[in-house]
Structure formats: C-alpha cells, structure tokens
Amino acid sequence: MKYLLLFLIILPLHAQIRRGDKLPTADERMSEFYQRDAIPLPEGEVMEIGSIALLPDQKIAVGTRRGDVWICTGAYGEDLSQVTWQLFHRGLHEPLGMFYKDGWIHYTDRNEHGRMKDSDGDGRADIIDVIGGDWGINSDYHEYAFGSTPDKDGNVWTTLCLTGSFHANSPWRGWVVRITPDGKMIPTASGVRSPGGIGFNAEGDTFYTDNQGKWNGTSCLKHAKIGSFTGCPVGNIFYKDAPNMGPRPTDPKDGSRIHIERKRIPQLVPPAVQFPHGIVGQSPTAIITDQTQGKFGPFAGQVFVGEQTHSAVQRVFLEKVNGVYQGAVFKFLNGFQCGIVPMRLAEDGTLFTGGTNRGWASTGGKTFSFERVRFTGKTPPEIKTMSVNNDGFTLTFTQPMDAKTVADVSNYSMKTWTYIYQEKYGSPQVDHTTPKVTAAKASPDGLSVRLTVEGLQLGHIHHLETKLPLWHQDAFYTLNEIPK
Structure with missing residues (x-):
C-alpha cells in the first residue's frame, strides 16, 4: 500500500515532465x-x-522588542478572527527569551533574568521578581x-x-x-x-x-x-x-x-x-x-x-x-x-x-x-537524515523511494568548501573541492541509500545535490570529524 501511495505522489510530477510543463518550486509546494x-x-x-511563551489553556504570551508583554487568546483556533489580546506588562528592556513555569512568566531581557505574575486576577502583572x-x-x-x-x-x-x-x-x-x-x-x-x-x-x-x-x-x-x-x-x-x-x-x-x-x-x-x-x-x-x-x-x-x-x-x-x-x-x-x-x-x-x-x-x-x-498530514518526500560514514554518507528518506532511482550514482553530485577563520568580517568560500560519488547502494525498502564518496574533506561543508523527486533536493553537511 505504501508503494502505491508513493507512485501516486510521483506520477503527476513525471506527467508534467513529459508534457514539458514547469514543475512547481520547493517554495510553491510548501x-x-x-x-x-x-x-x-x-x-x-x-x-x-522578540519572545514567545506558551501558557496553560492555549494562551500565549509574547514579548516585544519595545518591552511590552501581551497575552493572546484564540491563536490555536480555527477562526483567527476571534483572536483577542490583553496587555500584561510594559517596561521590560527588549526581552529575547520567555517561558511559563508554575504560574510565572519568566523573561530574559538586556538587564536581567526575572519573572512576573498576575496575583489579583485583573489580567496585569503586579509582581516582578528579578x-x-x-x-x-x-x-x-x-x-x-x-x-x-x-x-x-x-x-x-x-x-x-x-x-x-x-x-x-x-x-x-x-x-x-x-x-x-x-x-x-x-x-x-x-x-x-x-x-x-x-x-x-x-x-x-x-x-x-x-x-x-x-x-x-x-x-x-x-x-x-x-x-x-x-x-x-x-x-x-x-x-x-x-x-x-x-x-x-x-x-x-x-x-x-x-x-x-x-x-x-x-x-x-x-x-x-x-x-x-x-x-x-x-x-x-x-x-x-x-x-x-x-x-x-x-x-x-x-x-x-x-x-x-x-x-x-x-x-x-x-x-x-x-x-x-x-x-x-x-x-x-x-x-x-x-x-x-x-x-x-x-x-x-x-x-x-x-x-x-x-x-x-x-x-x-x-x-x-x-x-x-x-x-497538513501529507508527508513531504525529503532526505530525513544524512549520516557520515568513514567512506561517505548514508541518507534516509521520509518515505520509500524507487530503489533503482536512488541507486543511480548519476543522481548525485557533491562539492565542498570551507571559510577563512579570521578577524576580518566574514569570509568568501575557499578551498573548494569536488568529491566523487562512486557508488550508491539502496536498501530493499527504498528508505535509505549508502553513498560511497571519494574525497571527504575534514572541516568542510559538503554540499550534496540530488536529482531525486524530493521537496528539497540539496543538503549541506558540516564535516568536523570522520568516523574511526
């Protein structure tokens, strides 16, 4: 059954290719x-x-960069026209971190970490504890x-x-x-x-x-x-x-x-x-x-x-x-x-x-x-994980892929680069290399493929480009260590 569902997902894309239609972009498919x-x-x-805290009863607190804290009701609802807001506090200094715990809204702003609560039930904070x-x-x-x-x-x-x-x-x-x-x-x-x-x-x-x-x-x-x-x-x-x-x-x-x-x-x-x-x-x-x-x-x-x-x-x-x-x-x-x-x-x-x-x-x-x-409940076809091996990478997928397709090495290419570690602002891409994907061994269930790669580069970003029918076809792996 799962292979039939995959076929039904991929078939319309293949039909568009045959007709010469422009395929939807990853952004358009979201x-x-x-x-x-x-x-x-x-x-x-x-x-x-600048900050969000999830409260009981599906209420939400937000902190603004101007120092206000508001409580939102209805943000989980189907009809967002019913959303209401209550001002909870003014006077923080750009809070960029909040959470709820034991009746308190905790905040981190430029000055401090503290907490606040409404003790008398009027909807406004009346206790501030640094x-x-x-x-x-x-x-x-x-x-x-x-x-x-x-x-x-x-x-x-x-x-x-x-x-x-x-x-x-x-x-x-x-x-x-x-x-x-x-x-x-x-x-x-x-x-x-x-x-x-x-x-x-x-x-x-x-x-x-x-x-x-x-x-x-x-x-x-x-x-x-x-x-x-x-x-x-x-x-x-x-x-x-x-x-x-x-x-x-x-x-x-x-x-x-x-x-x-x-x-x-x-x-x-x-x-x-x-x-x-x-x-x-x-x-x-x-x-x-x-x-x-x-x-x-x-x-x-x-x-x-x-x-x-x-x-x-x-x-x-x-x-x-x-x-x-x-x-x-x-x-x-x-x-x-x-x-x-x-x-x-x-x-x-x-x-x-x-x-x-x-x-x-x-x-x-x-x-x-x-x-x-x-x-939405519709599983996107994606590379789920990308794990390094001592001779390449193993990809797993969110849903079964056609084994013949994922075992075709022509569907993969890779390039690497790193950056200058310097006091100067930023860096261009440097030290480019082009590793070669020499083998692709697909699992029988189509949920993974092991790629053999010649030329792994320690300290580099490895940009994997695929031609697989995925929502997003690229991955960028930072290689700090190669497995022993």
Missing part, C-alpha cells in the same frame, strides 16, 4: 505539507515580537541577551552579544552564562559573537546560533559545551573572572582554518553546522526541537532554526561523531511575513513564530508579524 496562517495583532500597536543576571550593559544597540527555557536542572542559559557585535565593552559580552534558580550566574562558554537564539537538542545539550562576522566566516549553529571556547576570542578577556573555566584559550591564528586551529586550542569546539551564507539563510535565530512525535511531520527529534533575513525556517539533523557534534542543514519552511526571531512548538504540533524587521530588514516585507504553521 502548502501541500504545511499550512501557514497570520495571526491578527492588536490594532495600533507596534508588535516587534532572579539574576550579573552581566554588563551600556547603550549599545547590539548588546542583546537571548535566554533559553530551563534545562533539566532549572538553569536558564543566556547568550550575550558583543558590544556592537565587535567588542567586549561591558562585562561578560561574548559569553554564554547560566542563571541558576536561586539567581547565581555561572560563566559557561566563551567565543560568542552575535547570537540570534539559544535552545536544546533532543538529548538536552545546549546550542546557540551565531551570525557571520568577526571570526565567523558564515553563520552557524554552535554547541555551547560547558567549559568550551566556540570561536570568537574577543570576550576571552573575562577568563580572569571565571576560575571555573580554567585557563584562557590560546588566541587563534588570523587567516587560518577552524579544523587546523582545533589542533592548537584544546577548548575550541567547532560549529556543529555551518549555514552557507546567502544560500541557506544568513541570519539564524531561534532553536527548537521537534518533540511532538509526528504531529509536526516526519522529523521528530530534529532541530528547527529560525531565519531573520530570509523570513524562513531551516531544518537541522545533528549527530555526534568522535564526541563532536556535526550534521546537515536543509531548507524547510519559507514565505513568512517578516524576519523570524522567536519560535515555539506546541504539543499539538502548532509552530508559532514572531517576526521583526527593525534594524535588519527581511524578505518578508512587513515590519512585524505573528504566525503559525501546521502540518
């Missing part, structure tokens, strides 16, 4: 698999949404602080953007810190430049997104491992105040490559996944993991990353090889009204996104937005 809806916003308000946050702040536009939901120990992880995204003119700029439930701040990882979000994978490990710029050849998803240095050395001046972190890392050599500098700097943890600049976005933001067990499609356990400039959502498959995270990024959802900053995925499989344009601009066109996305 509505087959995911429905995106705009949620009405309170009239006359500037709702540049929990902690001993980092520094001045008037610089870029000194953002992105806060996570709590980890298994109740700690809130916070990424602290550099001053102007280039300097560390305020304490702890360029760091990831943890705020314990009793308010203690623990320096946790250095090497941050200009983050856009922070979150956890399915295993509970912490990741943050960082943007292209100084010491970042391209934007990326980084593992915030406790005690690590993640690449940008500007904030390392604060190691003197962080005895728990051990000695300050050796400074990287300007103009080198990350995979080379790892041999010199034991604390250096490479980006888990690099996002090719301009090809797969260029301003990654929120990080969420699909824990809906299929309610949001066939990607349970994978990571979704927001994208501000391209008004999109990318999908990331992560794996650990020789103790180091790496993996592949795939294009996923597109066409949002504004650049995405926060995201939350509800238990029922509804993805909520908040958008803002101020200071950055985006392809979405609107100044701000609040949207939701739901899985």
Whole structure:
C-alpha cells in the first residue's frame, strides 16, 4: 500500500515532465505539507515580537522588542478572527527569551533574568521578581541577551552579544552564562559573537546560533559545551573572572582554518553546522526541537532554526561523531511575513513564530508579524537524515523511494568548501573541492541509500545535490570529524 501511495505522489510530477510543463518550486509546494496562517495583532500597536511563551489553556504570551508583554487568546483556533489580546506588562528592556513555569512568566531581557505574575486576577502583572543576571550593559544597540527555557536542572542559559557585535565593552559580552534558580550566574562558554537564539537538542545539550562576522566566516549553529571556547576570542578577556573555566584559550591564528586551529586550542569546539551564507539563510535565530512525535511531520527529534533575513525556517539533523557534534542543514519552511526571531512548538504540533524587521530588514516585507504553521498530514518526500560514514554518507528518506532511482550514482553530485577563520568580517568560500560519488547502494525498502564518496574533506561543508523527486533536493553537511 505504501508503494502505491508513493507512485501516486510521483506520477503527476513525471506527467508534467513529459508534457514539458514547469514543475512547481520547493517554495510553491510548501502548502501541500504545511499550512501557514497570520495571526491578527492588536490594532495600533507596534508588535516587534522578540519572545514567545506558551501558557496553560492555549494562551500565549509574547514579548516585544519595545518591552511590552501581551497575552493572546484564540491563536490555536480555527477562526483567527476571534483572536483577542490583553496587555500584561510594559517596561521590560527588549526581552529575547520567555517561558511559563508554575504560574510565572519568566523573561530574559538586556538587564536581567526575572519573572512576573498576575496575583489579583485583573489580567496585569503586579509582581516582578528579578532572579539574576550579573552581566554588563551600556547603550549599545547590539548588546542583546537571548535566554533559553530551563534545562533539566532549572538553569536558564543566556547568550550575550558583543558590544556592537565587535567588542567586549561591558562585562561578560561574548559569553554564554547560566542563571541558576536561586539567581547565581555561572560563566559557561566563551567565543560568542552575535547570537540570534539559544535552545536544546533532543538529548538536552545546549546550542546557540551565531551570525557571520568577526571570526565567523558564515553563520552557524554552535554547541555551547560547558567549559568550551566556540570561536570568537574577543570576550576571552573575562577568563580572569571565571576560575571555573580554567585557563584562557590560546588566541587563534588570523587567516587560518577552524579544523587546523582545533589542533592548537584544546577548548575550541567547532560549529556543529555551518549555514552557507546567502544560500541557506544568513541570519539564524531561534532553536527548537521537534518533540511532538509526528504531529509536526516526519522529523521528530530534529532541530528547527529560525531565519531573520530570509523570513524562513531551516531544518537541522545533528549527530555526534568522535564526541563532536556535526550534521546537515536543509531548507524547510519559507514565505513568512517578516524576519523570524522567536519560535515555539506546541504539543499539538502548532509552530508559532514572531517576526521583526527593525534594524535588519527581511524578505518578508512587513515590519512585524505573528504566525503559525501546521502540518497538513501529507508527508513531504525529503532526505530525513544524512549520516557520515568513514567512506561517505548514508541518507534516509521520509518515505520509500524507487530503489533503482536512488541507486543511480548519476543522481548525485557533491562539492565542498570551507571559510577563512579570521578577524576580518566574514569570509568568501575557499578551498573548494569536488568529491566523487562512486557508488550508491539502496536498501530493499527504498528508505535509505549508502553513498560511497571519494574525497571527504575534514572541516568542510559538503554540499550534496540530488536529482531525486524530493521537496528539497540539496543538503549541506558540516564535516568536523570522520568516523574511526
């Protein structure tokens, strides 16, 4: 039966090819698999949404970059014209992280991590409790602080953007810190430049997104491992105040490559996944993991990353090889009204996104937005996972593919490149190579194929291009380690 369904999906595409019709693009096909809806916003308000918290009774709290907190009712409903809003609080300082716990709305803004609640039932916050946050702040536009939901120990992880995204003119700029439930701040990882979000994978490990710029050849998803240095050395001046972190890392050599500098700097943890600049976005933001067990499609356990400039959502498959995270990024959802900053995925499989344009601009066109996305129930034909072997890669698919087609090596090509690890802003693609796919062995059920590849390149992005009948035909794998 499942093979008949696959045939019925692929047959119309083949018929279009025979007739010479133009095939629908990946962007045009999104509505087959995911429905995106705009949620009405309170009239006359500037709702540049920087944070989202899911509340009981299907209510949602959003925090705006202007410091307001609003409660939305009806965002899960079929009739979005019934959505209502209640102002909950004014006066935060650009909250870029919120969550609900035990009757409190917790927030992270530029100043602090704290919590608020409505104790008298009038719909407005009347208790504000500052929990902690001993980092520094001045008037610089870029000194953002992105806060996570709590980890298994109740700690809130916070990424602290550099001053102007280039300097560390305020304490702890360029760091990831943890705020314990009793308010203690623990320096946790250095090497941050200009983050856009922070979150956890399915295993509970912490990741943050960082943007292209100084010491970042391209934007990326980084593992915030406790005690690590993640690449940008500007904030390392604060190691003197962080005895728990051990000695300050050796400074990287300007103009080198990350995979080379790892041999010199034991604390250096490479980006888990690099996002090719301009090809797969260029301003990654929120990080969420699909824990809906299929309610949001066939990607349970994978990571979704927001994208501000391209008004999109990318999908990331992560794996650990020789103790180091790496993996592949795939294009996923597109066409949002504004650049995405926060995201939350509800238990029922509804993805909520908040958008803002101020200071950055985006392809979405609107100044701000609040949207939701739901899985239609139709499984998209996709590369589900891309795992590395010592002689190539294994692909798995979301649905069975024709074994003869996936076993044809002419349907695959690959190229690689890396970026200069340098103080200068960003980097062009460098050190290009063209590995050769020499064999493709399909599984009998058509759900996977093992590719033998000559010429794997350590430290490079491996761009796999396919000619398979998929929603998205490309994958971009960051190769930090080759299996032993």
